[in-house]
Amino acid sequence: MCQSVSIRHFQQIYPNEPELCRIESLTPAVDWQTIHSNHRGENAFDFLDVGSVKRPLSFKPLRSPMLLSGDEIIRQLGDKLVIDPFDPEQINPNSYDLSLHDELLVYEEVVIDAATPNRYRRLEIPSEGFTLQPGQLYLGRTAEYTETRGFVPMIQGRSSFDRLGLYINPGGSLGDVGYCGTWTLGMHCVQPVRIYPKMKICQIYYMTLQGQVQDYCSDKYQNSRDIQPSLIYRELGGDERDDQLELNFGELLHGNTR
Numbered sequence: 001m002c003q004s005v006s007i008r009h010f011q012q013i014y015p016n017e018p019e020l021c022r023i024e025s026l027t028p029a030v031d032w033q034t035i036h037s038n039h040r041g042e043n044a045f046d047f048l049d050v051g052s053v054k055r056p057l058s059f060k061p062l063r064s065p066m067l068l069s070g071d072e073i074i075r076q077l078g079d080k081l082v083i084d085p086f087d088p089e090q091i092n093p094n095s096y097d098l099s100l101h102d103e104l105l106v107y108e109e110v111v112i113d114a115a116t117p118n119r120y121r122r123l124e125i126p127s128e129g130f131t132l133q134p135g136q137l138y139l140g141r142t143a144e145y146t147e148t149r150g151f152v153p154m155i156q157g158r159s160s161f162d163r164l165g166l167y168i169n170p171g172g173s174l175g176d177v178g179y180c181g182t183w184t185l186g187m188h189c190v191q192p193v194r195i196y197p198k199m200k201i202c203q204i205y206y207m208t209l210q211g212q213v214q215d216y217c218s219d220k221y222q223n224s225r226d227i228q229p230s231l232i233y234r235e236l237g238g239d240e241r242d243d244q245l246e247l248n249f250g251e252l253l254h255g256n257t258r
């Protein structure tokens with residue numbers, strides 16, 4: 001037996017899927033007919049009338065992940081998304097360009113050990129630029145602070161830098177729903193390459209999400225406001241009392257703070 005239900009009822013069944021009705025109406029009817037024939041008899045109370053098309057409720061469709069457009073990113077600002085500072089000039093068709101802060105960190109270890117806190121040195125990127133050297137990992141960070149709720153934030157280096165042999169988070173980086181903070185960037189190059197503070201270094205983009213989710217609340221990287229070296233040693237039994245030591249050679253040699 002077929003029974004029609006209203007969109008309101010549908011929303012009661014899927015309270016956390018307010019977008020689903022809208023998205024479903026984009027799904028070709030023929031798919032739903034096929035799904036229905038495969039699930040016939042599973043649930044008598046199983047149809048939704050949208051226009052002339054009957055759709056089964058007994059089958060919960062998987063939504064394809066979608067990317068927010070630039071317009072949608074702007075529309076979500078102040079609600080689910082925070083990008084601070086925000087400049088409309090940095091919006092792309094489906095992402096937002098993030099800029100490089102004026103500091104870098106390099107590890108000062110012969111062997112970087114995943115199981116212990118590693119010492120590091122802080123470098124400033126002056127306005128006239130700083131030359132990165134091959135064979136060295138540099139950690140930088142975005143100048144922008146972001147917050148993301150209800151979407152999956154991801155960052156990706158800009159292809160303009162790939163074309164210079166400068167790799168920023170190669171392959172892109174997956175953020176967590178609920179992440180709040182600036183983004184730490186891993187950079188390396190194949191030839192010496194000169195970089196500048198404030199240059200638009202990578203882009204952030206946002207994917208939709210299916211299913212229930214708990215916001216990221218890790219004690220490692222949540223609320224980062226500085227370049228954050230790896231804290232993986234915490235999982236590998238590294239000694240928490242052994243601080244991740246910042247080496248400041250300027251101060252050691254000349255009594256300067258930088």
Ligand SMILES: O=c1ccn([C@H]2C[C@H](O)[C@@H](COP(=O)(O)OP(=O)(O)OP(=O)(O)O)O2)c(=O)[nH]1
Pocket residue numbers: 169173174175176177179182183184185186216218219220221222
């Ligand atoms: O290149 C990146 C990738 C991620 N993040 C931020 C956003 C992300 O939500 C958070 C944690 O990243 P990830 O989950 O990859 O870190 P993890 O090593 O798995 O740590 P945790 O155990 O806290 O999840 O760090 C960055 O700042 N830079």
